[in-house]
Amino acid sequence: MEDNLVLEGLEVVYHKPDTLTEAPFHYCPGCGHGVAHRLIMEVVEEMGIEEQTIGIAPVGCSVFAYHYMKIDMQEAAHGRACAVATGVKRLLPEKYVFTYQGDGDLAAIGTAETIHTVNRGENLAIFFINNAIYGMTGGQMAPTSLCHQVTSTSPYGREEKAMGFPLKMTELVAHLPGAYYVTRQAVHTPNAVRKCKKAIRNAFEYQKENKGTCFVEIVSNCPSGWRLTPLDSQKWLEENMLPMYKLGDIKLPGKD
Amino acid sequence: MTKEPLKPREVKLMKGNEALAEAAIRAGMDAYFGYPITPQSEVLEYLTIEVPKRSGLVLQAESEVAAINMIYGASGAGGRVMTSSSSPGISLMQEGLSYIASAELPCLVVNVNRGGPGLGTIQPSQGDYFQSTKGGGHGDYRLIVLAPASVQEMADFVFDGFVLAEKYRGPVLILADGALGQMMEKVDLKAEGSLPKTVPSWATRGRSxxxxxxxxxxxxxQPEKMEQINMRLQAKYKIIAEKEVRYEEYHTDDADYILVAYGLSARIVRKTVDLAREKGIKAGLLRPQTLFPFPSVRIAELAKHAKAFLDVEMNAGQMVEDVRLAVNGKTEVFFKGRMGGIIPSPEEILEELERIDEKIVAYQE
Structure with a gap:
């Protein structure tokens, strides 16, 4: 077995973090969720805070996040992760708390909870995976779906007059005084992954300061929902998602 | 803010809502999440005054939907938690209650029932009996439902509610009404800190x-797993039904007529029983203090000797279905109700009882 392979005289420079379980990810090939999960758990391991961290899983493709993240977790009702996280963090203010939510969960059904959690400046991290589609239910239109984007519930394309405009939740929450750190990242290239990990690290580190909510959007892809190969989906993300959802920091501590 | 020392046992004159809130602090509540709605806003108001001086935390949520999910999170983190609302707000909490029941999280929920359906009225009602006792949200689950009939019980049932919620790992509902929330009575408050507390081993507080x-x-x-979860819940409800039934009886020993009523209705019916006995009609009252579990066994016993039952509620007839199930055709079950926030008078219930009496006597002759 490969597990028993002994590499004599070689140094381990990269390994699966111990904060991930042995369960293989159920995500589709090429999906960004696996990378995002791993980055969060790498940061938790590197900071040595696995005993002090509580995660809140959403409803959506990442509903089973707790199968993979080897920490105490709660599974919230659709859209309610921020309220659940508020309950946990208020009770355990010394602990690290984060939510992991998709665009349908955070920006449609959970809009009120998201905005008010940030507005109260709850001292927790919100990781928002935006892939512009409802993946788990089979590729329906999301609040963040692009104009003219074809989905299973916008088969002729998202027509904004009838179906509304793509919702930029991250810009929206950045206006709130309770937001301490707001950034938009991606995981589609090695460079983007490195930057994203730094942002995730910031979101955990800032909880020590108790200054407000950290909000990290991660623009991601959905090859199955978008009906594209993994490689084409990365290209589509670059060409279509990033012009609408520009990467970079939107609100930095101390700079309004 | 400097913290006040723990309060000793005290007798006070208090509003029902305030007595309930005071009892929650005394019972060691760690957190309260709620949203204002008449006729129970005094609970939140009282706690926002007292909690900073005493113990625990209180947070006004952006909605009842958020409040019940904050309860989910804080209960899951091992806290002794409570929320309160009134009918329309409790409707909004049903999703959360279904999740809480399934995830087996202890918590106390208070419904100060007002008249519905819809936005309805802020006047007292018992229109939420079905919602409270039959599940309310989706799926097969029950809430333990405590029905206070006095300011004293508004306070006492908070302690009992926390004990039951933690014993059975699930949500407990106190079903009061607008009158019980607003009325002032003498209340004997238990000493603060007298209810023991342990941090549950299943709580998410960071994995050691x-x-x-x-x-x-x-x-x-997997349906096979989900069925197992359902069977575990049903087994728990069976134990609750066997062990936790509570009720109070008044003049039922020799009664020809058993009146069944809970909460505010039961207080009114008690007066009706007195008036009936003055007129020579042998009436008695059975007052369920738990609506789930329901005192079906006791009602079945009383049905062996009673000439008839009269169920009295401030709704269109909800608990009467459970009374009929318990009586199981052994004798007739009549119903008297007022709706939409109207409180029946003892006299109009007596008139109903006299009509029933005439009918039964005529039939027997």
Whole structure:
């Protein structure tokens, strides 16, 4: 077995973090969720805070996040992760708390909870995976779906007059005084992954300061929902998602 | 703010809502999440004054939907938690209650029932009996439902509610009404800090290295597993039905007529029983203090000797279905109700009882 392979005289420079379980990810090939999960758990391991961290899983493709993240977790009702996280963090203010939510969960059904959690400046991290589609239910239109984007519930394309405009939740929450750190990242290239990990690290580190909510959007892809190969989906993300959802920091501590 | 010392046992004159809130602090409530709605806003108001000086935390949520999910999170983190609302707000909490029941999280929920349906009226009602006792949200689950009939019980049932919620790992509902919330009565308050508390081993408070992660969830995607979860819940409800039934009786020993009523209605019916006995009609009252579990066994016993039952509620007839199930055709069950926030008078219930009496006597002759 490969597990028993002994590499004599070689140094381990990269390994699966111990904060991930042995369960293989159920995500589709090429999906960004696996990378995002791993980055969060790498940061938790590197900071040595696995005993002090509580995660809140959403409803959506990442509903089973707790199968993979080897920490105490709660599974919230659709859209309610921020309220659940508020309950946990208020009770355990010394602990690290984060939510992991998709665009349908955070920006449609959970809009009120998201905005008010940030507005109260709850001292927790919100990781928002935006892939512009409802993946788990089979590729329906999301609040963040692009104009003219074809989905299973916008088969002729998202027509904004009838179906509304793509919702930029991250810009929206950045206006709130309770937001301490707001950034938009991606995981589609090695460079983007490195930057994203730094942002995730910031979101955990800032909880020590108790200054407000950290909000990290991660623009991601959905090859199955978008009906594209993994490689084409990365290209589509670059060409279509990033012009609408520009990467970079939107609100930095101390700079309004 | 400097913290006040723990309060000793005290007798006070208080509003029902305030007595309930005071009892929650005395019972060691760690957190309260709620949203204002008449006729129970005094609970939140009282707690926002007292909690900073005493113990625990209180947070006004952006909605009842958020409040019940904050309860989910804080209960899952091992806290002794409570929320309160009134009918329309409790409707909004049903989703959360279903999740809480499935994830087996202890918490106390208070419904100061007002008249519905819809936005309805702020006047007292018992229109939420079905919602309270038959599940309310989706799926097969029950709430333990405590029905106070006095300011004293508004306070006492908070202690009892926390005990039951933690004993059976699930949500407990106190079903009061607008009148009980607003009325002032003498109340004997238990000493603060007298209810023991332990941090549950299943709580999500950070995984120590010697154990697997604690997961709070209601998602069991394999039907075989979901059926097991359902069977566990049903087994728990069966034990609750056997062990936790509570009721009070008044002049039922020799009664020809058993009146069944809970909460505010029961106080009124008590007067009706007195008036009936003055007129020579042998009436008695059975007052369920738990609506789930329901005192079906006792009602079945009383049905062996009673000439008839009269169920009295401030609704269109909800608990009467459970009374009929318990009586099981042994004798007739009549119903008297007022709706939409109207409180029946003892006299109009007596008139109903006299009509029933005439009918029964005529039939027997």
């Amino acid at each position: 290295k010697d154990r697997d992660p604690n997961i709070i969830t209601s998602l069991f995607i």
